[in-house]
Amino acid sequence: MWSDTTVDQDNGNGWAAGESSFMTDRKPDSRATTLGDRLPVPVTISNLNEHFSSQDDKYVIGNFRFATVLTVGTVKDIHQDGTTFTYELCDPSNESMEYRALKYENEGSASDHSAIVEGSRVRAIGKLKGFDGVNTIMLFNITPVTDDKDFTIFELEAEAARLFFQKNMSDKLKSEVTSRGFQGMLAPPKSRGGQQQQGQSSSHNDNKERIYQAPSHQPQAAQEVTLRERVLDILRAVDGDAREEGSNIQWIAEQVNERDMEKMRQCLGDLVELGLAYTTTDEESFSAI
Structure with missing residues (x-):
């Protein structure tokens, strides 16, 4: 899910697993492109259909063009041709919205697709690609989603991502003028509450070189x-x-x-x-x- 997947400044990551988050910027002239190339952005199948650009196989939100997406869909049909699995997915909230997903497996692969059946709900992560006029997700991974809560969380995350990039919040967060009055996680670093006390800061500085605690x-x-x-x-x-x-x-x-x-x-x-x-x-x- 989105909260499990963020982007590192140099390499792709998840949304909340690394030192930087989806709010972390890069150089102004390359930030949107870099995010779009590396970030698996959460998106519903409905929004993916409505905002897919066939010119460059990207999901478009405002100034951002995403090549990799994370979505959740209901499996309407499955077709296997050798080591190639084709899944026809639909939006669980709007079954008229469909999207195709392909998963290529290597010969002798131990991957088990038996848990994915027609009517089941799945989480799919992959690159966007158009084949013969059919918009397709080239899958990195596809897994069952059995808990309704997980789907609800995904829908909220997809909407949060859409609003964040549509309103270009990353640029607004960098500006002292536009970020004035923001609170909590959206507040500029210097204005955030809960600053460390002097003793805590000293202790933190003593250990700043240590990235991980001793496992023992x-x-x-x-x-x-x-x-x-x-x-x-x-x-x-x-x-x-x-x-x-x-x-x-x-x-x-x-x-x-x-x-x-x-x-x-x-x-x-x-x-x-x-x-x-x-x-x-x-x-x-x-x-x-």
Whole structure:
């Protein structure tokens, strides 16, 4: 979901998993383009149909043009041709609005599509592409959505994203004039309440070089979250063609100094389920969204 997926300043991320959020800007002349290329923006199938640009295969909101989307749909039809799965999705809130999604699997892939059946609701993340006049999502990942609350949260997140980019809030947040009076998370950094006390600031400065806490003093759940963050950092640091090809699980394990391969597979599987990573050339290679 949107709250699980943000953009790092140099590499794609999720909306709330990294040091920066969807409010973090880049250079004024490249910010919108960079966000549009890397951010899996949440959008309903209805809005995707209404605001899709066939000229460059982008979902358009204001000045922003997004190549990667995250949506939720109801499966109307499934077709399998070898290792290619075609899903016809419709908007759960407006079944007349449909969209096609394609998932290519490698030979021998261990991916299980049995949980995705006609009538089920799914979360789909992928790149937008037009084929023979048919708008399509080239899937990185597709997973079932079984809880109505998750769908409600998605709808709220999609609407929040639409309003945020349509009103160009990122530029307004940078301006002292237009951001005057904003409160809470929208307030400029210097005007936000809850500043650290002097003693707390000193303690923070002493530890500013430490990114992660020592895992030996953390409960198991916290250690798993820390490993996930470290793996994401590694995947986001990969650039260019190497990022498109993905990184092998053995190499990732070496980078994070994790010898337990079962734990690594579980960690990477969780990242895929959260929509923060996807498999590339095979089931052992991964890249960050």
